[in-house]
Amino acid sequence: MKNKRKQFDYVRWIFVLPALVIVGVLLIYPIFSSLYYSMTTKHLIKPAYDFIGLANYQAVLTDPEFFQAFFTSIIWTVCSLTGQILIGFTSALAINRVKHGKGVYRTLMIIPWAFPTIVIALSWKWILNGVSGFLPNLLVQLGICGTLPQFLSDNSMVFITLIFINIWFGAPMIMVNVLSALQTIPQDQYEAAQIDGASHFQQFYHITMPHIKVVVGLLIVLRTIWIFNNFDIIYLITGGGPADLTTTVPIYAYNMGWGTKMLGKSSAVTMLLLLFLLLICVVYFTILAKWEKEDK
Amino acid sequence: MKRKLVLILTGIMLAGSILTACGGDSKTDTTAAADGELEGDITFWHSFTQGARLEVIQEAADEFMEGNPNVNISIETFSWPDFYTKWTTGLASGNVPDMSTALPAYVVEMMDAEAIVPMDDLIDQIGRDKFSESALSEGEKDGVCYSMPLYSHAQVMWYRKDLLKDAGLEVPATWDQFAEAAKALTKDGIYGCSFPCGSSDQMATRFLNYYVRSGGGSLLTDDLQANITSDLALDGIRFWVDIYKNCSPKDSVNYAVLDQATLYYQGKTAFDFNSGFQISGVAANSPDMVDQIGCAPLPKINKDDPDYSAETSNTPLVVWQNSKHPEICKAFIEKLYEEDTYIKFLAATPVGMLPAIKGISETEAYRSNETVQKFIDAEQIIAKAVDMGTSIGFEHGPSIQAGLLNSQGVIERMFQNILTNGEDVETAAQAAEDELNELFRIIQ
Structure with a gap:
C-alpha cells in the first residue's frame, strides 16, 4: 500500500489540473447546476427559491404542450435527417463521379454553411414573405399558383417549409463528409468487382457501403443531436408559431426559461432532453460498435 | 525532489493564472475625486436604435464627458426585445448597466426585483411639477419614484x-x-x-x-x-x-x-x-x-x-442598483433634460417622441421643426391621447400582471x-x- 502511494505521480495531475478545471467549469458545472435548479422554484429575476424535489418534472410530464413539442421535435428530426442524408449522400456519390471541377461543385454545395444562421433565416423569411416575397410572387407570375402561397403561415405548409430549409442547410455537411469517405475507398476493389462482372448496385452494396457506413453512422449520431437541439432556424423564422405548430422542445424550454422566467421548470425540460438524447446515443453507438466489430 | 517541487509550483502557478484570467472583473472600480468632481466609468444601455436618436445621445454623452474629463460613458444599444432578454439574464449574473432606458412594464418588474434605485431627488431637482403625474406614477412603488419619463407617445x-x-x-x-x-x-x-x-x-x-x-x-x-x-x-x-x-x-x-x-x-x-x-x-x-x-x-x-x-407609452430612464456611480448617472440624466439637448433629442424623431416635461412643446425651438409644423394636427391628436391613456393594463395602476399580459x-x-x-x-x-x-x- 505504501509503495503504491509512493508511485502515485502528483506532478502529472497538477499539470492536468487546469484542463480539468476548465472542463469542469464549462461542461460539468452547467449540467449539475441545471440538475439542481430543475428541483427548485428558481426564477430568472427573483433571488429567493425553494427546493421542491421532482415537482417540476411532474409538471412538465403532465403538460400536453410539452408532449406536443416533443412529437414536433421527433418529426422535425426524422424528416430533416432523412432528407439531409438522402440529398447529401446522393450529391456526394454524384460529385465523386465528376471528373473535372469537383472542387467548384463542392464549394458551391457548402455555401449554406458559409453564412451565419441569422442571415440564412432572414433571407428565407424575405424570400418566402407572403406579401412581397420573391418565391410566392414568382409562383403567381408563372401561373403555378392563383394566389400568393403562404409558406410561413399556412398550417399545412409552415412545418414542411421549415424542414425543407433545414434539409437545404444540413445536406452539404453530409455531402462533404461522405465525399471524404468515398475518396478513401481503394479503386482497385471496384476494378476487381468489374472484372468479376458485378453490377453498379452490387459494387455500391458490397464495396461502397461497408467502407462508409461507420462515417455515415457517426454523422447520423451527430446530426440527430444537432437537429433535435436546433433552436435558431425555427425561432428566427417562425418563433415556434403559428399556434405552436413549429414549437420544438428547445423552443418550449426557451419560452419557459426566458418567457415565463421559470428557470427551474426550464431546467427540468433540458434535463429530460439530455436523458432522451443520451438514450438515442446509446442505441446509435451500440449499432456502430456492432458494425465496427463486424468489419474486424 | 527539488525538480519535483519546481514542477509542482509551476503547475500551481499555471492553474492559478488561468483561474485568475477566467474570474477577473474588467469593470474599473473608481471613486469620486476628493474635490467633488465626478469620476468613474458608467455603462448606458438604450433602445434608440435609429441613427438620429443614437447620434444625439452619443453627442450628449461626448459633451458630458468633455465637461467631466474623469467620466467615461459607454453606450450600448439594443432593440427592445433584446434589451428585455439582456437585463433579465444580466440581473442573475450581476451584468446590468449603470443606467438604461426601459418600458413601463419592465420598470414594474425591475422594482419588484429591487434592481433599480429611487429617482425622487433628481425629479425634484428638475421640477416634479414639470412631469405628468400619471407618467411618474408608472414607476412608483410605495410612494417612491424609480423611473423618470424621457418622452411620451400614444397609439x-x-x-x-x-x-x-x-x-x-x-x-x-x-x-x-x-x-x-x-x-x-x-x-x-x-x-x-x-x-x-x-x-x-x-x-x-x-x-x-x-x-x-x-x-x-x-x-x-x-x-x-x-x-x-x-x-x-x-x-x-x-x-x-x-x-x-x-x-x-x-x-x-x-x-x-x-x-x-x-x-x-x-x-x-x-x-x-x-x-x-x-x-x-x-x-x-x-x-x-x-x-x-x-x-x-x-x-x-x-x-x-x-x-x-x-395606450400611452412614457418611455423612462432608470438607474440600476448595481451601479457604483449613481451620482454620475443622475448628473448625465439631468444633462439630457437640459432644454437644448432635450429638444435636439426630440427632434431626432419629430412627433414620434413628444416631450415628457411641460413647457417644451411651447418653445420656439421645438415648434420650428419642419415635421412638427407639417404634422401639427397629428401632434395635437397624439398629445391629447397621451394625456388620456396609460400603458396596457396600467389603468388599474402599475402591476406585474399588466407586464405579463404584454410579454x-x-x-x-x-x-x-x-x-x-x-x-x-x-x-x-x-x-x-x-x-x-x-x-x-x-x-x-
Whole structure:
C-alpha cells in the first residue's frame, strides 16, 4: 500500500489540473447546476427559491404542450435527417463521379454553411414573405399558383417549409463528409468487382457501403443531436408559431426559461432532453460498435 | 525532489493564472475625486436604435464627458426585445448597466426585483411639477419614484388620405366604419389593415386592447385577473378575426411590430395603428407618400361614445442598483433634460417622441421643426391621447400582471389558434384567460 502511494505521480495531475478545471467549469458545472435548479422554484429575476424535489418534472410530464413539442421535435428530426442524408449522400456519390471541377461543385454545395444562421433565416423569411416575397410572387407570375402561397403561415405548409430549409442547410455537411469517405475507398476493389462482372448496385452494396457506413453512422449520431437541439432556424423564422405548430422542445424550454422566467421548470425540460438524447446515443453507438466489430 | 517541487509550483502557478484570467472583473472600480468632481466609468444601455436618436445621445454623452474629463460613458444599444432578454439574464449574473432606458412594464418588474434605485431627488431637482403625474406614477412603488419619463407617445389610427379619397370614403370614427372601409380598400395589392399576432411581440394584445378600451373595459379585472372572456373582449376578438380574414395578409399571423409597420411604410396597407413614429418610418421608406398619410383618434364602438385613449407609452430612464456611480448617472440624466439637448433629442424623431416635461412643446425651438409644423394636427391628436391613456393594463395602476399580459404572447397564441387551427373564439379566450391567471398565480 505504501509503495503504491509512493508511485502515485502528483506532478502529472497538477499539470492536468487546469484542463480539468476548465472542463469542469464549462461542461460539468452547467449540467449539475441545471440538475439542481430543475428541483427548485428558481426564477430568472427573483433571488429567493425553494427546493421542491421532482415537482417540476411532474409538471412538465403532465403538460400536453410539452408532449406536443416533443412529437414536433421527433418529426422535425426524422424528416430533416432523412432528407439531409438522402440529398447529401446522393450529391456526394454524384460529385465523386465528376471528373473535372469537383472542387467548384463542392464549394458551391457548402455555401449554406458559409453564412451565419441569422442571415440564412432572414433571407428565407424575405424570400418566402407572403406579401412581397420573391418565391410566392414568382409562383403567381408563372401561373403555378392563383394566389400568393403562404409558406410561413399556412398550417399545412409552415412545418414542411421549415424542414425543407433545414434539409437545404444540413445536406452539404453530409455531402462533404461522405465525399471524404468515398475518396478513401481503394479503386482497385471496384476494378476487381468489374472484372468479376458485378453490377453498379452490387459494387455500391458490397464495396461502397461497408467502407462508409461507420462515417455515415457517426454523422447520423451527430446530426440527430444537432437537429433535435436546433433552436435558431425555427425561432428566427417562425418563433415556434403559428399556434405552436413549429414549437420544438428547445423552443418550449426557451419560452419557459426566458418567457415565463421559470428557470427551474426550464431546467427540468433540458434535463429530460439530455436523458432522451443520451438514450438515442446509446442505441446509435451500440449499432456502430456492432458494425465496427463486424468489419474486424 | 527539488525538480519535483519546481514542477509542482509551476503547475500551481499555471492553474492559478488561468483561474485568475477566467474570474477577473474588467469593470474599473473608481471613486469620486476628493474635490467633488465626478469620476468613474458608467455603462448606458438604450433602445434608440435609429441613427438620429443614437447620434444625439452619443453627442450628449461626448459633451458630458468633455465637461467631466474623469467620466467615461459607454453606450450600448439594443432593440427592445433584446434589451428585455439582456437585463433579465444580466440581473442573475450581476451584468446590468449603470443606467438604461426601459418600458413601463419592465420598470414594474425591475422594482419588484429591487434592481433599480429611487429617482425622487433628481425629479425634484428638475421640477416634479414639470412631469405628468400619471407618467411618474408608472414607476412608483410605495410612494417612491424609480423611473423618470424621457418622452411620451400614444397609439392613434393612421390612414392613407389618397386611398380614402379615391374610394370616396370618410375617415372612420367607429369600428364598424373602420371595418367597412378596410374591406373596401382591400384590392389591387393593397390590404385594408394588417392584423399582426406573432407570438414574439405584443401586437395582438395591443389591437385587442384598443377595442376593449373603446368600450370602457380592460383586459384586467379590478383585482388584477385576466379578463379575456368578457362580452366586450369576445366582441373585440371576433372583430379582429373578421379583419384578419377579410383585410389582412395571411402572413400577419406571424408579424411583430416591425413587420406590421413596414407594410404601411411601403404603402401596402391603407390603415395602421401606431404613434407618431409612423411619420419617420414613412419618410424613410416612401418619402413620396408622406403627404398622403394622416392620423385620427382610435375608432369608437358608437360615434357618441366618450373620447378615450387606449395606450400611452412614457418611455423612462432608470438607474440600476448595481451601479457604483449613481451620482454620475443622475448628473448625465439631468444633462439630457437640459432644454437644448432635450429638444435636439426630440427632434431626432419629430412627433414620434413628444416631450415628457411641460413647457417644451411651447418653445420656439421645438415648434420650428419642419415635421412638427407639417404634422401639427397629428401632434395635437397624439398629445391629447397621451394625456388620456396609460400603458396596457396600467389603468388599474402599475402591476406585474399588466407586464405579463404584454410579454407572454398568450393573447397572440390565442388569436393564432383561432386563425390557424380554427379554434372556437370562446374556447380559445377561456384557455388564454386561464393561462394568464396561472402565470399571475405563479409569479406571486
